Amino acid sequence: MTTESADAPHAARVPPPSAAPRPATVAVRPPRGPGLETLPPPRPGRGVRRRTVAPLMAADCLATTGTALLVLGPDTPPTLLGAMALTLLLLHAQAGLYRPGPAPSALGDLPALLGRAAVCWCATAAVVAAVRPGPALPLALLVCAVAAHTVLGCGGRGAVYRARRGAARRTPRAALIVGTDPAARQLAAALHAHPEYGMRPVGLVAPASMLPAVPHAPPAGAGLPLPRLTSAQDITRAVIQHTVRDAVFTLPPYADPHTFALLRRFIDQGSAIWLAGAAAAREGRPPHPDPDHLWGFACRPLDTAPPQHGSWVKRALDLVLAALALVVAAPVLLGCALAVRLGDGPGVIFRQERIGRGGRSFILLKFRTLPPCDAHEAATRSSVADDGRTTRVGRLLRRTSLDGLPQLWNVLRGEMSLVGPRPERPFLAQQFTQSYAEYGARHRMPAGLTGLAQVHGLRGDTSIEDRARFDNLYIDSWSLWQDIRIMLRTVARLFRLFRLFRLFRLIRLFRLIRLFRLEDG
Incomplete structure (x- = not known):
């Protein structure tokens, strides 16, 4: 075969x-x-800011528990509360709500939260009607429960996102920008001016096939005087010295063998891969339909693995x-x-x-x-x-x-x-x-x-x-x-x-x- x-x-x-x-x-x-550089098996959770995932899950659990106690009463069985919380967590994980991009928004999550809250509460109403004798939950009460659940979930996520932006401003993660001038330097300047995205550019990387024949100085007004990394040794040294956690590609990573070799190197070193600008419009799969950006540059995480x-x-x-x-x-x-x-x-x-x-x-x-x-x-x-x-x-x-x-x-x-x-x-x-x-x-x-x-x-x-x-x-x-x-x-x-x-x-x-x-x- x-x-x-x-x-x-x-x-x-x-x-x-x-x-x-x-x-x-x-x-x-x-x-x-x-030429033989290829993608290694993916590492689960690579690129996800783990300090954000746990608070998001806690906020969703609190919203579920609070709404259930408010609608069903304080005598709600703990097993039902646990089942509802677990169901919501699984639904949100399936929707990619625990893989936020660099600029997440609670309003951007609103449609996904509303739909999954409706599914959860319809299932809960069916279980309650089957277990408890008596009339089923009124439709008006069910609608109020879905609305209250969505509002509490959005509020909790908004608080988590605000805390995340504050932490990102204080301690942004080192990042390398892969691309050619002027797009790479423009993106680096935008990330430096807006640290709330959590990325601090420390160098520019260009594939060997796209380097100019004669090195030239960056144009006037190009932004930060970031070093241009041209060899594998320079990239490895920068990753170790600055603890680089993010690599942002402004060009398609599968365009040629040299760019693909860079992609493999960053993945091997445990960096999160992002596509920005024109590259984001051609490749990559967003975790959910809400678009993300880096100060106007379209941005998507690159999914280098098959569905896990x-x-x-x-x-x-x-x-x-x-x-x-x-x-x-x-x-x-x-x-x-x-x-x-x-x-x-x-x-x-x-x-x-x-x-x-x-x-x-x-x-x-x-x-x-x-x-x-x-x-x-x-x-x-x-x-x-x-x-x-x-x-x-x-x-x-x-x-x-x-x-x-x-x-x-x-x-x-x-x-x-x-x-x-x-x-x-x-x-x-x-x-x-x-x-x-x-x-x-x-x-x-x-x-x-x-x-x-x-x-x-x-x-x-x-x-x-x-x-x-x-x-x-x-x-x-x-x-x-x-x-x-x-x-x-x-x-x-x-x-x-x-x-x-x-x-x-x-x-x-x-x-x-x-x-x-x-x-x-």
Whole structure:
């Protein structure tokens, strides 16, 4: 289900990261330069000001409890109060109300608070009517409860936001501005003049591809005389010296490999990523519909990770289905292994280094379909679909996609998923990342046995740009049902391949019978 390389000889197979490096593999594995920089797995809560989350949750709980005691009376069961508060917290978290931007507003949260308060109180009225005998809550009382709950919630959030702005003025967090003049310096000047946004610019960073050929001084009236950081050492030194917590991009972070490498560096260093100005209009997903700004510059947090609410569901599905598939397919695995061993000799399993989530390498397992070849060819050749050295057993395994069954073990180990972008070798991943701007972003999710690109026929020697586009579309629109659909389409395709293969065998059998009859006649 992916591009395949020639099988490397046993001595040239890449060992796990814990093993000692072998000299034979150093020449095959290229150095990891900026072209291979990819996103690491996200860290939950990165960029969120934790001192704001807890007060917001406390304000919502107080608003819920106060309204319930006022409407339902002081004899309200504590279990009902706890259930209402927990329901509101979950609803607000789902709406992104605990991930405020740099300039949050209580009035901006008002529509979301009103809608969720209405849902909570309708559910509470239904529970009270089912538990307590007697008339249900009057409609007028229910409307007053929703209104009072919303007002108290807005008031509490307004107090938290005012306290946050005061704390931001006193101790703003160090920030680096990524972009080119004059937009980067204008934004830096605005943040310096308005510390209530909680960011204190300490330097300007420009991608290497956008630096002028001849360095020049900042134009007159450009604002602060901030240093221009041009090397990785300068950026790391500034992050450590100033304890940089925020990185603001004024240009799209996936525009070219150099900008993407900067994005990876900031994420690795634990910085919150923001898009400002023109970059905010093109990329990024706001936590809720209310727009945010940095003194007139449009601003959005950059969501570099797939939806987190379903990550554990996806992993649980992988574990259950992969374990079940290994048990059911055990006879098939044994038959394939025996066929490879008897037909092609020793070395049944083919191991090769691939790039998975966050640019991290792992050892992918497959049944061997080619005789051993040169190590450099195994690491750099993009496709062997028409390789004449493919053995008879290997051709059968490739046509039926049975050569990838050992990858179920990679799924159980957590190195892969059942559905996701297909993994590639380091050398080719570096080339593709340098050639296609969207390729590096596909490493936001674990690699998969199959994916959206594969069920659309993009496998083998097909367009890398098209595959990257389908992979990023899958990540951006991930859902559990989409994973199930892709797996069902993959299984249906495999059954079609088996039927075609059986039909082909029957046609050959009929031809042989016809030849025998002709010879007898």
